[in-house]
Amino acid sequence: MKRVTTTIRIDEEKARLLRALAGYEGRKINDILNELIDEYIKRHKETLELLSIPNFLEECQKGLEEIKRGGGKKLDELDD
Template sequence: MSSTVMIPEDKRDTLNVIATIEKRDINEILSELIDDYIDRHKETLEILSQPEWVDAITEGLSSSERKETVSWRRKKSGK
């Protein structure tokens, strides 16, 4: 599958210079960058796919805004 991505001219020029210096295809560099980006976000996606963790995070943020604390043992046991 092929997609078109618009890259600002200054960034494209910089990528072209890097690709030339490294003797690599720019598509190879972009694919590597995308893989790195996806890898950095996998853990977040895994957490967000678990509703109970999203609920716990939301509760923790709300408690924090109210200057309250939530006991980890209480939260872990579901109480």
């Protein structure tokens, strides 16, 4: 896996707390940040997959507009 270097900007207080926690746990800040990024990607993976479906976003927007106009079906009108 190729690694890249990047710079992030966080509040001074958050950085201080992060350094303290990393020191307490005996971990590198880089490892903590990578873990957090992995969790974030995992939580949003389904969204990324849905957005990769051709015309998915446009269909959702059309559906929302239809609902705003009073269209669509009620839950009890949907098939089981």
